[in-house]
Amino acid sequence: MQCPKCHGQMQTYNRNGVQIEQCANCRGIFLDYGELEALTRLESQWTQPAPPPPAPQAYPPAPPAPAWGAPHGGHGGHGGHGGGHYGGHHRHKSFGHMLFSS
Amino acid sequence: MKPRGDGGAADGKKCRRSWGAAPALLCPDSTGDTTGRDPLTTLTTKPRTAPGSPVTATPVTPTRLLAALTTRAKVTAHPRSPHRCPCPCPAGTLADRSDATVVRHADTVVKAHAPTTLPADLAPRLATATRHPDLLLPPLAPAPVALHGRLVTFWPYGTPVDPDDPDAAPWEAAATLLARLHRTPAPPGLPPMRGPAKAAQAVARLQETVPPAAGAPVLRAWSALPAWARGEAPMPDTTTLCHGDLHLGQLVRHPAPDGAWRLIDVDDLGVGVPAWDLARPAAWYACGLLPPDEWTRFLNAYRTAHGPAVPGDGDPWPALDVPARALTVQTAARAVTKAAAEDRPLDEIEQSLVDACARMGSVPPQLPSSSAK
Numbered sequence: 001m002q003c004p005k006c007h008g009q010m011q012t013y014n015r016n017g018v019q020i021e022q023c024a025n026c027r028g029i030f031l032d033y034g035e036l037e038a039l040t041r042l043e044s045q046w047t048q049p050a051p052p053p054p055a056p057q058a059y060p061p062a063p064p065a066p067a068w069g070a071p072h073g074g075h076g077g078h079g080g081h082g083g084g085h086y087g088g089h090h091r092h093k094s095f096g097h098m099l100f101s102s
Numbered sequence: 103m104k105p106r107g108d109g110g111a112a113d114g115k116k117c118r119r120s121w122g123a124a125p126a127l128l129c130p131d132s133t134g135d136t137t138g139r140d141p142l143t144t145l146t147t148k149p150r151t152a153p154g155s156p157v158t159a160t161p162v163t164p165t166r167l168l169a170a171l172t173t174r175a176k177v178t179a180h181p182r183s184p185h186r187c188p189c190p191c192p193a194g195t196l197a198d199r200s201d202a203t204v205v206r207h208a209d210t211v212v213k214a215h216a217p218t219t220l221p222a223d224l225a226p227r228l229a230t231a232t233r234h235p236d237l238l239l240p241p242l243a244p245a246p247v248a249l250h251g252r253l254v255t256f257w258p259y260g261t262p263v264d265p266d267d268p269d270a271a272p273w274e275a276a277a278t279l280l281a282r283l284h285r286t287p288a289p290p291g292l293p294p295m296r297g298p299a300k301a302a303q304a305v306a307r308l309q310e311t312v313p314p315a316a317g318a319p320v321l322r323a324w325s326a327l328p329a330w331a332r333g334e335a336p337m338p339d340t341t342t343l344c345h346g347d348l349h350l351g352q353l354v355r356h357p358a359p360d361g362a363w364r365l366i367d368v369d370d371l372g373v374g375v376p377a378w379d380l381a382r383p384a385a386w387y388a389c390g391l392l393p394p395d396e397w398t399r400f401l402n403a404y405r406t407a408h409g410p411a412v413p414g415d416g417d418p419w420p421a422l423d424v425p426a427r428a429l430t431v432q433t434a435a436r437a438v439t440k441a442a443a444e445d446r447p448l449d450e451i452e453q454s455l456v457d458a459c460a461r462m463g464s465v466p467p468q469l470p471s472s473s474a475k
Contacts, residue, residue, distance in 0.1 A: 063387075063398050064417045066426065066468070068461040070390030070454060091393065096265040097451050098391055098433065100351040102300070 003028055016042045167250040168195065168203065171214055174249070175207035178242065178256055202369070203252075209259045209358070210242070214252040215369060221246065224253055226292045227368040230343070237283050238371075239356055239364040260354025260364060273383075273396055274403040275363035276353055280345065281409030283365065284376040288343040295346035295374030297425070298333035301432040305332075308435040312442045320434045323427060323459035326467060330375075331428045337374045342410065346370030348379045376411035377470075380404060381425030384418075385433065388426055389458045391451060423468035434459050 001010040001021060008025025018038045021030040031039075172193075179191065191208035198204075201216040215224060224246055231238035242256040264270055305324050308317045329335035345352065347370040355361045380401070387397035405414055412418035419426075437452035448456060 062394050063401070064419055066388050066419050066423055067465040068427070068458055069388035070458065091268060099271075099386060100263070100265050100349055101433075101436075102347055102349060102351075 001030075004030070015039070018042070164250065167214060167252060168198075168205070170249050171203060171205040171212045171254065172207070174254065174256075175205045175210050175212040178212070179208040179210040206259055211257040211259050212254060213257065214249065214254050215246070217252060219253050219369065221253060223293050224255075224369075226289060227371045228255065230289055230292060230371060231368050233289065234283075234286060235364075236362075237279055237286065237365060238368065239354060239366045257366070258356055259358055260356035260366065261358040261360070262354050263350045265350075271350055271396070272353060272363050273400040276348070276350075277380075277400045277403035277409070278407045279353075279363060279365050280348065280376075280379045280411075281404045281407030283345060284342055284379070284410050285408065286343050288341060288373045292343070293372045294337060294340070295344040295372035295378065296370035297344070297346045297374065297378040298331055298337065298428065300347065300370060301331070301428045301435075302333035304432045304435040304439075308439050311439055316442060317435070317438050319456055319460035319463070320431055320438060323462040324431045324435075326462065327428055327431070328424060328467065331424050339375045340373050342373060342376045344372060344374045344376050345379050346372055346374070349382055375425060376409070377421045378425040378429075380409075380411050380418075381422055381429045382433075384422045384426040385430040385458075389430060389454050391454065420468045421470045424470075427462055427467060430455055430458050430462075 002008070003010055003023035003026060005028050006023060006026040008023045010021040010023050010030060013020055013022055016039070018035050019032070020035065020039075022028070023030075175193070176189065180189070189207075193207040194205070196204040196206050196211065203214040205212050228241055228244065228246065232240050232244050234240075239257060239260055242258060246253040246255045248254070263272065305321070308320060314321070324332065330337045345365055345367075347367060348365075352365055352367050353363050354366055356364050383392060383397060383400050386392035387394065401412070401418060405412065408414075412421045434452070434455035437448060437455055441448050441452060
């Protein structure tokens with residue numbers, strides 16, 4: 001079979017049980033009647049069983065904190081979570097720095 | 103007592119040179135003889151620096167008192183052969199501050215209390231620890247002795263919280279001990295818990311030593327607090343047994359090294375508002391110094407043990423707000439005083455405390471509801 005566009009030689013491939021013809025010259029693809037729908041159906045079957053994309057990781061609700069608290073001190077009123085001084089190095093520093101003193 | 107020094111470099115109580123004279127003046131036996139011939143000089147100038155051990159910059163205890171404490175600790179630890187030398191036991195100065203000097207020898211710890219400590223106040227506090235050894239580390243002897251003008255008490259050594267291991271901090275144990283303490287009937291004659299008085303001391307020291315501008319946000323936050331929280335009026339609760347100075351240096355495992363956690367340091371123990379004992383962790387959380395999950399662990403453990411300071415569920419802040427503000431102010435006051443004495447700017451963590459004080463101005467203190475005793 002010849003390519004209707006560039007008259008190159010078409011080659012037959014089997015994709016998921018669907019016969020498609022591709023031009024060896026211009027890479028164009030020729031589909032028989034119903035083959036586009038067959039491919040579309042196969043594609044939807046491929047994606048449907050997959051789990052929906054995971055929702056963004058939900059943070060546990062921050063415990064209540066006073067309005068004068070640090071902006072990132074976990075206060076719901078500030079809408080913040082995380083932050084503060086307690087990550088990594090800061091956490092270690094504040095731990096030894098303050099939490100053992102009168 | 104504190105069988106460890108304060109690892110926290112920001113401990114405002116840690117004595118500076120300007121305070122050094124006070125204990126000596128109050129010590130009747132002090133002759134001012136601090137020549138270097140005392141064999142214990144190395145102890146005073148080079149405290150041990152093993153994990154959990156003190157780093158004390160300036161010795162404040164008169165050498166003779168320290169020598170006497172060291173001897174007492176050794177004699178108590180080795181009643182049969184106290185003079186055998188050299189002694190391989192772990193020993194050294196655990197704390198050397200204006201308000202306390204603590205010396206360890208093996209399983210014995212000796213504490214010289216603040217020069218201003220009254221026998222009539224210390225006795226019922228010691229008796230409370232003796233009576234509740236499941237909550238408080240019990241003293242080895244039921245009564246203090248006088249030594250070089252100071253009241254001295256004797257304690258078993260307990261293993262402290264490791265300041266280098268935040269993940270191992272015993273938040274649940276601390277909260278459970280506090281809940282049980284708060285539910286324990288206070289013995290008659292116990293004086294008020296000293297939390298507000300200590301906060302007032304820190305603020306007074308800030309006012310005495312730092313130019314007003316530097317301390318302005320801290321002093322403004324302080325002035326907005328109710329009189330009881332500033333130590334100027336009786337506390338609204340005069341019956342609940344409180345520790346009065348909870349922080350992570352106030353917990354030890356006894357018997358060492360892996361016994362049950364116990365509270366130490368009865369100097370501020372007394373009757374008062376129990377939320378004060380939760381307020382330092384609460385303040386750390388509010389200021390962003392304590393992660394939300396650790397604060398939650400602490401609070402949940404306290405509630406699980408039916409502690410009376412906060413309602414059993416819902417927002418605890420109506421009960422915590424005033425004490426947490428007071429302890430934020432106290433910690434900020436000490437930080438500003440310390441930074442000024444060292445002629446340096448505030449570090450990031452100290453600044454976060456002052457910033458919290460500044461924010462307090464725009465939010466009036468919450469009043470506890472009737473259910474949040």
